[in-house]
Amino acid sequence: MTIPVRKFDTLVIGAGGGGLRAALQLAQAEANVAVVSKVFPTRSHTVAAQGGMNAALANVSPDNWHWHMYDTVKGGDFLGDQDAIEYMCRAAPRLVVELEHIGVPFSRLDNGKIYQRPFGGQSQNFGGEQAARTCAAADRTGHAILHALYQQNIRAKTHFFDEYFAIDLIRDNDGCILGALVLEIETGEPLIIQAKTTLIATGGAGQLFRTNTNARINTGDGMAMALRAGIPLQDMEFFQFHPTGIAGKGMLISEAVRGEGGYLVNGDGERFMERYAPNARDLASRDVVSRAVATEIHEGRGCGPNKDYILLKVDHLGADVIRKRLPGIRDMVMTFLHIDPINQPIPIFPTAHYTMGGIPTNRFGQVVVPQQQGAEDIVPGLYAVGECACVSVHGANRLGGNSLLDIVVFGRAAGNHIIEYLKENRYGRTVVAQHSIDTALAHLARWDQRSQGVSNETVDGLRNELKAVMDHYCGVFRTEDVLRTGLDKVLKIEQRLQNVYLKDHSKIFNTARIEAFELENLVDLALATVASALARKESRGAHMRMDYPQRDDVKWLKHSLFFKGGQLDYKPVRMKPLTVEGFSPKPRVY
């Protein structure tokens, strides 16, 4: 079987903000760039980011990049790499201006400067008064950034492969990554995209959980592809949950509802937050409220016939207040639950929101793997940026407004580094190892070679089961027993995956086949997440162990690394910034 080959300087896998920012940098430098995306590029999940992008412009409150850096280190519960965090916070103001110059219509103040809104976790003067650091294009910042980047890429002649699904990375005999085997969804035909450099920018893996805020495309394909290529995944136990997602569906109900006086009740009608946070009650931080909701349900005090959700009450606020101050939330609830919060409480459950972990990289976006004695090697030719990567600027918990910043800063940084690499490797490596292609093709063929057996397993059925297991056993409520049970269940699902077969083996737009590949990816990532969470015997940021409620800097101030096959390793946190003194761990109090 002869597979067609297309050759480029750089292959970018994923067309969200991170991939497109890198592609633009490269295309403007006249590199020959291919972007592969499984959906039309402007339907990438970046479009869903409403909040904004942090940068210490000091347009609304006094501010500087060093305060932003402090907030990011503290918000990440001191697990973030401080060299990368310094780099990101220093670059932020310039990148906001750059985005504006390519067409992002940031909201303005009356004096003409860019408007900035305050977000949680932002402070002046290293933990002092609230700062206002988030630049926004109304409530469509992600949409505005994604569309501007896409249009600029079209102008710069980036080559788009829309609706192509990446199967596996390919490499030469020295281990240098030389592109990927991809599948054209429309025709079902494979294609080798050979490139001197490859950038993974495939976003997060929120679809690991039944209740999540992520688009259904977020199946962590790039992370799983890296794992299959022998690269470990870093800090996968850190998954950010938002306390109030619509139960059973996942969409966010903003904190604004509790800010306006809404409160949570359990199945006994009790305002239980008073027990968990006597002062802040329903306005306690996200992790505290998420944990309280999960505990109430876990201990049998949930609502409904299955006692599997909590109620968010707002009806006492009155119709006028709800109509005037919470119109968007009311629209959302009426559209998705077909109830009016003026009359009825909203069923909620903590919802998985953001993958802090991912493919380990340095601040240039180069993928790194551990060597002996704590040193690191780069994987030649391979880069990763955005939610699929772990650079690590978010540490154990991401701050609002830092994810859009992450993708544009490191998308650009990776683009710049690749430009230098291409200059130094003008002719590149040209010989892809046959065994690498054979392995990728075998992976591609696997689903078509399976014939119907006695099993009734289906892709949909197993995926739903996996997501339910992750909700129950690797969500907010984590203990040794819960996680161990979860690991056993995910391992069984991994075995049962071998019994799943496809009913339809046609090639043309066989979306069931694509979903089977996505399920494989999710199973690998579920194992990485549960195993890393089981091993980390402390509570830090988004990872809350009920049986180890304290942060333990002596034993656990280190990054986890999970390898396919189940081995775990660890590497130190980079506590030394580029030019300033590092921030030492201290209690994270707000």
Place this chain on the structure above:
Amino acid sequence: MSLRAAFSARESTGEILFESESMLDRPRLYWQCRRGMLELDILLQGFLDAKFDVLTTVEQHAFIELLDYPDAILLEYMLGRMIPTDQRIANVVTQIRTPVAS
């Protein structure tokens, strides 16, 4: 070629394309309903599964046109914050927003 363009091209030749042919394009439509936001995934894929087959040809065409809109605009339509000016599109949006009888 976008879905809309494909349908228009076939329409211009006078080809009758609905009923059986729309079914042939069903997987393609399903993939077009995969968007950048969970809210849109749920509403559009749910509508495709539950109601697309019983739509009139005009309504099916309007749904396909709707899928070419940017996600941010679609969300405004779906949450009822904006109403499409094209009455055919507005009608299909109303149907998507109407709960399926259980």
